[in-house]
Amino acid sequence: MAAARGRPAGDLYPMDIKDIKLEALEAESRAYHAKVLKQPSSAAEFFSVPGREKVKLEASLMRFLPLYREESKCALLVLIDSQDKNTVLAIYLHSSWWLIEDIVKTTDPSREGLMQVQTSAERILLFVLNCIIFGMLERGSTCDVLFMPHSEKECAKIFWRSGEAAAFYTTKAKGSLCDSHTSLCYLLPVLDTMFVRRKFRRRGLGLEMLHDFCEVFTAEDALGISCPVSVGMYQVCQRFLEIHPEEQSRLWEVESPGDWSQRINIWLKIQLEQNFPKQMDVSCNMERFPDDEPGPSAKGWTNEKGEHVPQLGTSTCEEKLHKSDQEKASSLQPHGGEHAIQQDTDVQQRRESKKRASRGRPAEDRAPKQCRAMP
Template sequence: MAAVAELVERRWEATRPGTYPVDILEDDPEGHQEAALAYYAALGQGARPWTEVFSLPTGEQVKLDASSVRFCSMHRDEPRHQTLVLVNPQDTKTAVAVYIKGSWWSTEDVLRTSDPAREGLVKVRSFGERIVLFVLNVVIFGRLERELDEDDMFFLPHSAKEQANILWRDGAAVGFYTTKMKGSLCGDGTGACYLLPVFDTVFVRRRHRRQGLGVAMLQDFCETFREDEALGISWPVSPAMYQVCRRFLQAQPEERGRLWEVEPPGAWDQRSSIWLKVQLQQSRLPNCEWRCERTSTLSPSFVVSVTDADSFTRTESGLPAR
């Protein structure tokens, strides 16, 4: 019988119909981790009476053993919260499946939902949605759809309490954005807190880009904090994000005075006008350095300084025109 058992293969398929992890997973991260630890221990001890393989969408089969799975921290500030992932044997830095509720799920299935209520931007609330955010950020953005140096295994995970919205479209998570809340700590080991809400990280999957989704997420952020006079976008802003800002601010001129590129915690001498830099880029001024400084702690007036490579300086009073 033992010889027969050794020949039995248990296959985990890369796709399956019906419900998906985000729809069925309880809000029990400790229970999730305990189940994963027990499964990993059984693999390491060779206690399972069959050979398990996972079938990738390409048709390739990955043998499930202790050398092909590993634990990854879901949050950068909660090392105890880990999830078990299966790595590609041809690229051991890339996860291809996640162990959830006693089964292996392909990363694409982890990003799917059968709940029609999940459509558009949905705030992350449940543990299942935290796993979706982890896969989008660490696996998809951090590895599959972003070029990294060879020594970087995964993109930095978000905080356990990160304010995040996932963008759902036609039953799948296709993007996300995260927010640093006003009053939240700027980081570990510091007592400084953000002085304004900050649009921190944003991602749209490759095949869904150039469809206005980045603009939609920026607009959602601005509408969420309608009562705040100033809103930040984390420094440094990428060229692609500046294009998103340009399209958004051209369509929403009333927002031009509210958006600032900020370094934490976002004091006035750490803010730079997004709209001003968009204008400078369009003017193609070479090697521009620019900043916005508050001229007095008692006055709301500002000085905007623009300096190009020839040390030409222009100073204007007031905010950039709306």
Template structure:
């Protein structure tokens, strides 16, 4: 069911062998699906789940998923769990079925740390991490956890590789890029848009590393955005990051597109107000601090006017 390993490698994975020809893979997948659906190919093969359960490879267990939010016609064929048809268990690539974990692995030792998404294979990894692993497998569907749509076709993103596996990603809205379909508005600053780290790799500093990489990538920009709304978990990461790197406190803003000054709120200030509220048991929106917010957050002559010490 899978290609043989290359010479010198113990295993090969899709990200290492896929050519940048997504249409060819989609055409092959459509042909395979049509054969199963029309009875032209009777499959007795099964795919084994980690639980030991086996899923028969037949058209009723297959569906096509759109890879991009802006070009839904580009799709990949996936195998779903018959007991939960919204849960993907394998992806059809290069005339083979690959488990989710295999799609996220690499045999290339140079893939380590944060690496920019460039190839079609890396786009597949980004899609699986975002839409399948986060979107269904590792997100608590019973609470208000944030939900990410598939990324646009040319979304700038970086994948975090560790010990031969993709363990997270973050994506960026570049300054000057369109805010979305149906609008001519463009982002006025670079924005850290979506971020995800797999559960088993959390509390290891990876979120902080991604923020550090984002800030370093745009060293020349005076202001950087974090896409609104920010989840409570992400606020904890931001708090730790800004405690560790105080020089970034005046640069990071929670923003709504396109990120004009009236659409920004300084993250360090918000962290300070939240912690002060917890410490004092006072609603700061009804205190003198609230009257100071316009002055605190105001842009004055190229510099950020803010209190010198928060959370000292």
């Protein structure tokens, strides 16, 4: 039974292995798991984890986790910590157990900077970054928003730095379905999730990913960042918009599908917070992340319909926006004077939306967010 940690021929990491077939990986994992179930406990092997005692490879410490949001598509066999059942120690790939820290590495020198997720190996890596490293190992104690694995065809880029996967971000394309439970489509491109690993923070990776997002959709007049936006992500946005003032009118905090009643201009909101620091809290409905680095959200997996989606703003936020829109919007009109009118219209539409909600109108047409933006 091949269970010990090791590398395939050529001293490669899992990311370096070409032509991975997920169906074959899962079949191999299930065959190995079936053997472990049948063997006596006394015959179990052990797995070495740096900095701790060896872990006994027994079936009670193994789980199959869905690689994609569509749970029936593919599953990965993982080894969990006997002392913390919510922590994954290793993943079974290519007849070996691999530490998480090895799965995010590569020997390929051409992997540097932002690269589109395309291969099956990159899909596995995206899962590891999103669900294991952020969701289990580096999630801040104050982060309480549920998240799920990405969809099979999620549009994503991984940021490679010095032979390691350092960060990633995902986007929802304009015209794509908000989720599988509605026919609503996104009305603008949306940056849905962003995460930078703790060891790579404060190196400008968040700024580079945000710039890349704006460059990819340079022809669009409006770009969204999925609501709620964390305090750390707002700080990244502020630095970015100070460097690139031409983008100030394009970035909006949005709820899906992103019509005008579901948008708040990010630069305007930053300016209002600076002018009303004690009277207005722009962090309403934002999660806080350690080290001022935005990140995805919280612990475990959840059904889409059960995921909590905070409202875009509070009544306090709306009052301040309403009183200050006409004064502040004039500075946000690089494309003309329509934004001052639009901001006032947005506030009124949000109020009408609240009134409709208070009358019992169902909110099922609002697509749940997978997780929140966060470098």
